[in-house]
Amino acid sequence: MNIPANLPASTAMKSTSPKVTIEVVARQAGVSKGLVSFALNNRPGVSPETRVRILQVAKDLGWKPSLRARSLSTQRSYALGLVIARNPDVLASDPFFPSFIAGVESILAPEGRALVLSVVPDEETELRTYRSLVADGRVDGVFVTDLRLNDARIPLLAELGLPAVTLGRPDGPSPFPAVTVDDTPGVMASVAHLATLGHRRIAHVAGSSTLLHGLRRREAFTAALREAGLPEGQTVETDFSVAAGSDATRRLLTQDRPPTAIVYANDPMAIAGLGMAHELGVRVPDELSITGYDDIDFCRYVYPPLTTVSAAPMVWGRSAASTLLALMESGSADDVDLPAARLVVRGSTAPPSGK
Amino acid sequence: MNIPANLPASTAMKSTSPKVTIEVVARQAGVSKGLVSFALNNRPGVSPETRVRILQVAKDLGWKPSLRARSLSTQRSYALGLVIARNPDVLASDPFFPSFIAGVESILAPEGRALVLSVVPDEETELRTYRSLVADGRVDGVFVTDLRLNDARIPLLAELGLPAVTLGRPDGPSPFPAVTVDDTPGVMASVAHLATLGHRRIAHVAGSSTLLHGLRRREAFTAALREAGLPEGQTVETDFSVAAGSDATRRLLTQDRPPTAIVYANDPMAIAGLGMAHELGVRVPDELSITGYDDIDFCRYVYPPLTTVSAAPMVWGRSAASTLLALMESGSADDVDLPAARLVVRGSTAPPSGK
DNA sequence: CTGAAAGCGCTTACAG
């Protein structure tokens, strides 16, 4: 089907509104365009009476600001950017971003800011995307998620002079504010919980160690074992995908002395691990305890329901958005430390069986 | 941490580039601004030699078009919009959008188009969002997903004169091209598969019937039973959430004569159903067969792996984006019918047990 | 407190 060159309705709409600009507001109010602009933007230098009159005229005429014209004048886009570089599989099975974005939007929308989203296949494209976002003036600032070791985006964004906020603290120096949810306590709590139940052979299915949060969860795991006085545990590194989580679980469970508990770096892998345990005839939690990370919706509804660490991506999104707006407004913003994610104990963990 | 007023790097960058506009290109090439614009946009009316010279000068000077200036002149934004109105839980557990968006981006990026994303809590906000997207000139066209019965967006967008493409065919008249993946064959195939296995008491955990795809899957289910010569099956309506899928399953399985197979309207609910079956001690597939819809990544890795219907959201995204671009380019675009989703048989379906 | 003007960086008739 086609769009008729002129839909009756839209034509009607358009002809009723011969574009009311500040020019016509000015004429109608008997002042200059400049004054109208001052009045509309609440800037000083307009007498109260004049201001009121101008505002009234603008309202009567149904004046709407032209974002495009304003953008050209102010050299700003009034939009923020999010570039996601994840392999589609991992992205699809991880509910982090939908929730994070919902949080971001809840702050941006009331401020009249839009979110420009890019999903790119690799890091090279990612950097290129930031460059073109800036070159085109598409955004005034960006969210930096999935922080990597020695992340190339930090210096790039600094060089481009683009305001940014990072999710978590980068490993190197950064001129940008960081909004952080500490991974460590949740992982520590998971291990402590398992240790308390009596587990001594605890393994970790880690995420990618090029990702800072993957790395930190892994370090927290190691530290927690030490703290609990347990022997070093096995760690299998993955790319955070469910496929990799499944494979890693198989490897761990088909050894001579398999672990009695596995700490997964995210929920999708834990759920895949649960499936693999079932497939191998290993009963959870009787013969194997499992913990996840994130507390995605599924956790409550798989069987047994998953013990996991509850992050709050929506809150994170809100906080990151507020911080970025503040940074752009005032030129500076403080780091924010959000409450650490906390352990939620459900049915997938129990004392180890006899042996 | 703050952004220093002038980062050394960014300052350096900026001072080296005193903004090369078509004005300076024109001066350098010894022609008028207008001619430069014509040459740059490959419009006729420029002699070959002049064109080449202008292009060369532009290149030497490192001229980059100003999207903002162009937008103001052409009254276009060179961006497309996607407004998602879903409750956060459902959004988060359904990998449709990440994949769909990845497909969309793969088409938009090379065309220099950006995607503006809005996630809104309800339908009222949704309509308001479309209005303000248009009022602000943020987008030149939009994707309409999650089509509803008698969808208010169709007339609104027509009235606003905003080009759009719908995912699936609306139930009423629409001036917009539709890119469709037919739900029916996949659901029919699921039921046929179960009937062939010998099931006679098949139930359906349907999605919301205010959503067209929820409704159509449900109708397909009913039609398929009839076609297979089976008695009418039970249908439980849900909101597509995992929580609702879990509840519905409990209701179905705790009856006197529970169904021996359940067809779910999406995978997340099917996975929740699998969990509930386990919880109730109902073995899958021995005592209960289960099918899903979408073929999300998890399906392969739960136990038993889920028989489901494989859609291709990424392809859908690509096709929708191409169609929308074509529509905006030429003023019209044909409907597209993508290959219907097909059944993927895995371990969650088997012949019904004795009784 | 107010006005007249230039500027943001393009595109597009209109003349020649």
Place this chain on the structure above:
DNA sequence: CTGAAAGCGCTTACAG
């Protein structure tokens, strides 16, 4: 084929 000018709709010094 080419030039000079107006226009897109704002903002922002600069004078008064």
